[in-house]
Amino acid sequence: xxxxxxxxxxxxxxxxxxxxxxxxxxxxxxxxxxxxxxxxxxxxxxxxxxxxxxxxxxxxxxxxxxxxxxxxxxxxxxxxxxxxxxxxxxxxxxxxxxxxxxxxxxxxxxxxxxxxxxxxxxxxxxxxxxxxxxxxxxxxxxxxxxxxxxxxxxxxxxxxxxxxxxxxxxxxxxxxxxxxxxxxxxxxx
Numbered sequence: 646x647x648x649x650x651x652x653x654x655x656x657x658x659x660x661x662x663x664x665x666x667x668x669x670x671x672x673x674x675x676x677x678x679x680x681x682x683x684x685x686x687x688x689x690x691x692x693x694x695x696x697x698x699x700x701x702x703x704x705x706x707x708x709x710x711x712x713x714x715x716x717x718x719x720x721x722x723x724x725x726x727x728x729x730x731x732x733x734x735x736x737x738x739x740x741x742x743x744x745x746x747x748x749x750x751x752x753x754x755x756x757x758x759x760x761x762x763x764x765x766x767x768x769x770x771x772x773x774x775x776x777x778x779x780x781x782x783x784x785x786x787x788x789x790x791x792x793x794x795x796x797x798x799x800x801x802x803x804x805x806x807x808x809x810x811x812x813x814x815x816x817x818x819x820x821x822x823x824x825x826x827x828x829x830x831x832x833x834x
Contacts, residue, residue, distance in 0.1 A: 656683065656690035660701050666692065681709050748798075752791075 657669040658680065668675045683690050684706070692701045714721060721729075732741045 654689060656688055658690055658692045658705075659695040660692055660705070661695045666705075667695070677705070677709060677712065680705055684709070751794075 658675065659667045659669060661667060666675050666677070666680065667673070668679070680690070680692070690702070692705045693699065694701055713719075729741075732738050735741075
């Protein structure tokens with residue numbers, strides 16, 4: 646949840662010590678499945694500890710993801726989850742979070758654009774069943790497109806890193822520090 650999503654219009658859910666969730670808007674206890682439905686319905690909400698007031702929204706969302714990953718077809722492989730865990734405490738942790746968030750947002754925009762285009766082509770007759778069939782056919786195309794995007798993104802990042810290294814070398818060449826390790830061959834040219 647971003648700060649803008651946790652405004653006064655956001656639905657407040659309180660989590661009690663008995664692990665029950667209480668929706669203050671409906672004045673009723675709700676389940677994790679109900680919270681998942683709020684997410685699917687794009688409802689703005691935040692979850693707080695009933696006693697301390699601590700924000701538990703991320704924790705509840707992670708619980709929903711865990712349930713989804715445990716049942717049915719998981720979205721993340723064990724290798725992908727291991728890689729994510731390795732970023733915690735790493736200097737690139739913040740960059741990785743922002744990178745994943747931006748890529749998910751880009752994917753959502755692509756998905757929305759495809760949905761709009763399919764409505765334009767097929768009108769309102771393009772229901773959920775037709776969309777499922779269309780996506781089954783398009784999955785290899787989407788995979789290739791996403792792989793191409795990831796490769797371009799990786800190449801751009803490597804180029805940016807090389808440019809930053811070159812700029813840093815250029816800045817420090819004016820100081821009498823000597824040649825940085827591994828640069829002795831480059832400076833001889």
